[in-house]
Amino acid sequence: MMQKQMIFSRDEYDRRIRRVKEIMDRRGMELLLVTDPANMNYLTGYDGWSFYVHQGVILSLAFDHPLWFGRQQDANGARLTTWLPDACIFGYPDEYVQSRYTHTMRYVAQLLRDQGLAEKRLGLEMDGYWFSARMYLTLQEELNRAVLMDATNLVNWVKSVKSEPEIAYMRQAARICEKVMQTAIDAIAPGVREKDAAAMVSAAQIAGTDEFGGAPPAIFPIMPSAERTSTAHLTYDPDRQYRLGDVVLLELCGARHRYHAPLARTVFLGDPPDDLIKTADGVVTGLQETLQFIGPGTTAEEVEARWRAAIAHTGVVKPSRVGYSYGLNYVPDWGEHTVSLRPGDKTVLKPGMAIHFMPGIWLDTYGFECSEPVLITDNGCEKFIEFPQQLFVKH
Incomplete structure (x- = not known):
């Protein structure tokens, strides 16, 4: 097992996740897809210069741990820098990287189906640098029984008060x-x-x-x-x-x-x-x-x-x-x-x-x-x- 390189305690991350889940619940969201690298870092500790490809953290009200997904070659970075157990780290193959033929959100949609999360009320960081119209349309097509909601800056507001x-x-x-x-x-x-x-x-x-x-x-x-x-x-x-x-x-x-x-x-x-x-x-x-x-x-x-x-x-x-x-x-x-x-x-x-x-x-x-x-x-x-x-x- 790789030695974790965390800069905060597990209690600190638990506090952050509880606060984010509280706001999700208040807004009627069951899931949150976090694609902003700073917000991914805030919730899990992930610290890789890998945001030129699709990556994210999925937070579910039903799960104790977030799920991290990213390029397969970056998965060890998640194992090193986050507090997440290996079972919560998912690396996708390179066929999804900047592809003309498929899209990483198809992988994410299948991940949600595998986890029993495909028909939930899903919050998305819609107005950010790291979420595109193509990502939205692909999720909409793949998760046609989910409700896609705007969660822009939800985590950012939690971050605004520092510990x-x-x-x-x-x-x-x-x-x-x-x-x-x-x-x-x-x-x-x-x-x-x-x-x-x-x-x-x-x-x-x-x-x-x-x-x-x-x-x-x-x-x-x-x-x-x-x-x-x-x-x-x-x-x-x-x-x-x-x-x-x-x-x-x-x-x-x-x-x-x-x-x-x-x-x-x-x-x-x-x-x-x-x-x-x-x-x-x-x-x-x-x-x-x-x-x-x-x-x-x-x-x-x-x-x-x-x-x-x-x-x-x-x-x-x-x-x-x-x-x-x-x-x-x-x-x-x-x-x-x-x-x-x-x-x-x-x-x-x-x-x-x-x-x-x-x-x-x-x-x-x-x-x-x-x-x-x-x-x-x-x-x-x-x-x-x-x-x-x-x-x-x-x-």
């Missing part, structure tokens, strides 16, 4: 992020090639600290310079060198066992113009005032409204959301797709939620970012990371 063991890994990710951000700021200078700075950042993310190693985060280092900073999600220019007069945005992250700690800061090379200084001062002041407001019992939209009030006198305008919940995830996003700090989101913040407060500003020719990842506590919020909140100026 103490999860928070411990997020604190470790935060220590990694501090080193990563300092690495980036130290590396950026006029004449340095952007690709070289980005390479040092990626190396620091994996190297972690002397005490514990890191992992590549769900989002590649976002490090645009000059006019590329006027938009939100560009990376480095592989053929460019930094120059005097550059603004450089840094949206970076540390990750530990797929748990994240993101942070954004801004660097200017040379003497910053007055309008950038004014923008930076306004954003940092608004950030600090809003952090004093965030706490349990406040709603997501109240936090955004407090931010707008804090910067109203500055002339700075941010039409997009100013934050979101985050934590355990895989590419392409460390966000959880649940809480958004924006008008209309009535979510009440609870102790254990992790929020990336991200008031990024993108103007016509440049941007400015200064963010904070925080943990909602019993009486306010706690910063995960201690890093100066300022515009970093280098000559």
